[in-house]
Amino acid sequence: MNAEFKLFNISKRYGQREVLNIDNLEIGGGRIYCILGPNGAGKTTLFRIMSLLTLNDTGKIHVLGEEVTWQKNQVVRLRRKMAMVTQTSFMFEGSVYYNVAYGLRVRNTPAAEERKTVNESLELLGMMDFINQPARNLSGGERQKVAIARALAVKPRVLFLDEPTSNIDPASALDIERYIQYINKEMGTTIIMVTHNLFQARRLSEEIFFMWEGKIIEKGESEELFEHAQDKRTRSFIKGEIVF
Amino acid sequence: MDVIWQGIKEGFLLIIAMDPELVQITLLSIQVSVSALLLAAIMGIPLGTVLALKEFPGRKTLLNITYTFMGLPPVLAGLLVFLFLSTSGPLGYFQLMFTPTAMITAQVLLGFPIVCGLTARAVMAQPQEVFDTAATLGATRRQASWVIIRESRMGIIAALTTALGRLIAEVGAVMMVGGNIKGETRVLTTSIVLETRMGNDSSALAIGMVLLLIAFLIMLLILSLEKRTFKDERRIQIV
Numbered sequence: 001m002n003a004e005f006k007l008f009n010i011s012k013r014y015g016q017r018e019v020l021n022i023d024n025l026e027i028g029g030g031r032i033y034c035i036l037g038p039n040g041a042g043k044t045t046l047f048r049i050m051s052l053l054t055l056n057d058t059g060k061i062h063v064l065g066e067e068v069t070w071q072k073n074q075v076v077r078l079r080r081k082m083a084m085v086t087q088t089s090f091m092f093e094g095s096v097y098y099n100v101a102y103g104l105r106v107r108n109t110p111a112a113e114e115r116k117t118v119n120e121s122l123e124l125l126g127m128m129d130f131i132n133q134p135a136r137n138l139s140g141g142e143r144q145k146v147a148i149a150r151a152l153a154v155k156p157r158v159l160f161l162d163e164p165t166s167n168i169d170p171a172s173a174l175d176i177e178r179y180i181q182y183i184n185k186e187m188g189t190t191i192i193m194v195t196h197n198l199f200q201a202r203r204l205s206e207e208i209f210f211m212w213e214g215k216i217i218e219k220g221e222s223e224e225l226f227e228h229a230q231d232k233r234t235r236s237f238i239k240g241e242i243v244f
Numbered sequence: 245m246d247v248i249w250q251g252i253k254e255g256f257l258l259i260i261a262m263d264p265e266l267v268q269i270t271l272l273s274i275q276v277s278v279s280a281l282l283l284a285a286i287m288g289i290p291l292g293t294v295l296a297l298k299e300f301p302g303r304k305t306l307l308n309i310t311y312t313f314m315g316l317p318p319v320l321a322g323l324l325v326f327l328f329l330s331t332s333g334p335l336g337y338f339q340l341m342f343t344p345t346a347m348i349t350a351q352v353l354l355g356f357p358i359v360c361g362l363t364a365r366a367v368m369a370q371p372q373e374v375f376d377t378a379a380t381l382g383a384t385r386r387q388a389s390w391v392i393i394r395e396s397r398m399g400i401i402a403a404l405t406t407a408l409g410r411l412i413a414e415v416g417a418v419m420m421v422g423g424n425i426k427g428e429t430r431v432l433t434t435s436i437v438l439e440t441r442m443g444n445d446s447s448a449l450a451i452g453m454v455l456l457l458i459a460f461l462i463m464l465l466i467l468s469l470e471k472r473t474f475k476d477e478r479r480i481q482i483v
Contacts, residue, residue, distance in 0.1 A: 053376055076384050084380035090373035093395055102391075103381035154382055 002065055004029040004158055004190055005050055009059035012045050020045045020214045032184050032191040034201045037211030038242055043194045051084050051160050064157065083156035087163035089147035091135035096146050099135045103154035121149040125179060141172030148179060159183065161193035165200065177204060198238060202226050210234045251449025258450050270454060273431040276344055277411040280351030284359045284407055289400060292363025293393055307364060313357035322420030325350040329421065342423040350417035358407040366399020367392060405463050412459045
């Protein structure tokens, strides 16, 4: 299978500080991938570059089989094959329906199809009862479910999850983990997630990329990496000796 | 105190009696200030959004000039319009001095920087997440910009109400370019000045009450356009 993402010599600086420097990275498709690493390792920057929200300073990036030229139309076309859920799960002012329908509206989806897709997405996440409620009045867990429903409504090929359960209670977190697995296995969506939760990373991911000071220092199958990490920094992080 | 009570009483009587002259003055006040506000909004909201979102050389200077002009003295705005529209001015040919058009022009000069500057502040106050969320859901730049404006609408409404407050209560500019001509360019604020100069303090106060009522009704209309009332406004709960 062709890689969904290929990155060559990608770097990014903020002022004098280099936050990302990746020689070569390929991420395939159809699996749950996890990017691990302490704070400041460059996970979010890598995430933002892959989801075409931040421009890389150097290097080339291929997304879903295309080299990214950052031409306006191409960026929008590629972004429309992906979706993202952030840890704060920002909600637009308006109802849950408005939020879930947003991605469909910007694609000029006919009203009947929009209604059907919104209902399906909310039903899948068990959030139909909230459809007409103001989205900003929801609890953290409810918001996160609506954010996932909103992302699913546009039927993405790749779903980015940035700390999807960091601000919510354990019961809701487990619920969301189940949905993530369902979306991957039943809908075939590639999932790329960033998490600080090692248990969650082990439970969910099939492949792990471990980042340190802007570089990917180790990658491999999830179980293999948790059991037999080669790099001592990875081992320390997995053992909990390096906390964030 | 007698003058104040007398003024309040007269104010009620004026409102109830619907005096034709007062009605005409009130309608002209509304026409001038609302027209100026609409023009200021048509120009100020898009320009404020561009100043907030678009990076280009001179952006900060333009923003600083806008903020400075938010405090433009009405008399100075009147003077500028006067210099352009007077018979010896570059636009004197159009003979617009002492007409409602001149008054609207002067008020646009006062309202535009307020709408533009406060819109820019409201848009700049939005978090990066608004764009990110819209973009990752497939919005084009234009669609994402629109959603940023939508998210800023409380701030933009505040910009419009602030501008209206300044325009409806303003006297220096309309006096200078309108001339306070009875039946033609006399508005509520210039009437108050006239009545005060003539020593009719209670009448001046009564017209002031009408002015306040009109301002309140227009503000209410603007807020109801946003389907929000003072009651529904989000508040920080301090317990």
